[in-house]
Amino acid sequence: MNYPGGLTKNYNKTINYANRGLDLEDLINISNKYYLEIDRAVIYKKPTPIQIVESKYTNKGIEITKAFFSEPSTLDYNGIYKGKYIDFDAKVTKNKTSFPLENLHPHQYKHIERVIRHGGISFLIIRMNDKYYYLDGNDIIDFINNNNTRKSIPFSYIENKGYVIKEKIQPRLDYLEIIDKLYFGGESNGKEEK
């Protein structure tokens, strides 16, 4: 919503025009807003970091006249749910057979490791093959540690280790339901236990 100049929000991601015109970021933002409204969780998207090159003072305040997007060193979304620190990112790929790891920068991978080590919950929401998958940070780390020559995560791994996020009217993507199941002993979301 901060990009009225015709920019796509997922400027560095494959764009998804499927889900009723809403891209993954929109769906997550709407879901987070709903979670906030019903007081279930406090989770926000971080602003996109930019590198300001030129600016000037105007009667409307400081105007940025030249700037570029810069690479985030963490993940895009974080907050708190049931007392737990939550930290995740959203990724979209049109690739049907595997998730290219170039989508996950080394510092982001390190960040996932750190968050988990400090007691937080970290994961990716991956849109792939017309579904939204929750892939837990522990499974991402396991995969990379055991397959450090592979440049992508096979879709079979995501199907096997990940969880399909239910699409609902409210919240649009109920990813906290997966976290309930994995971390708070919640009920199954319909998928068989592994």
Place this chain on the structure above:
Amino acid sequence: MNYPGGLTKNYNKTINYANRGLDLEDLINISNKYYLEIDRAVIYKKPTPIQIVESKYTNKGIEITKAFFSEPSTLDYNGIYKGKYIDFDAKVTKNKTSFPLENLHPHQYKHIERVIRHGGISFLIIRMNDKYYYLDGNDIIDFINNNNTRKSIPFSYIENKGYVIKEKIQPRLDYLEIIDKLYFGGESNGKEEK
């Protein structure tokens, strides 16, 4: 560090040139970097939100050609420490007798309430009268609930309820020491118990 165009980082705050040329944001960023390096906590400043008005495609990627700073709806810093969600902001005032509450937007105040309700730790780091004070979110809420006609927090309240943050070589501002004391039964930081 994202403002090479001569901008001050605390564009909407009173600027402090005292502490060896470093402003409060610098001191906190350096402290957070140190905490990260010694693997004590994972806490980052969020990027400053901007409203992009115009942009264009160039051979260096998308160039933002017109943008303005927008008001953040949360606090500037968040992350995880000892499994706890941490969420805080840094404020500077040259006022010697009270901290003007116009420095804390209503949505930020609401955010502090929410974070605490969900089990996180929220606070302000206030630079005032040449010291750095930790003022816990609970004490901020208490003050506002009990004094909702006052437009500022008297310095005596900050001195009484707050904690002076020790300035060290590393970390420059050891605010986690206060959190240890308040939330993890840590040792006193030299201040009398209240």
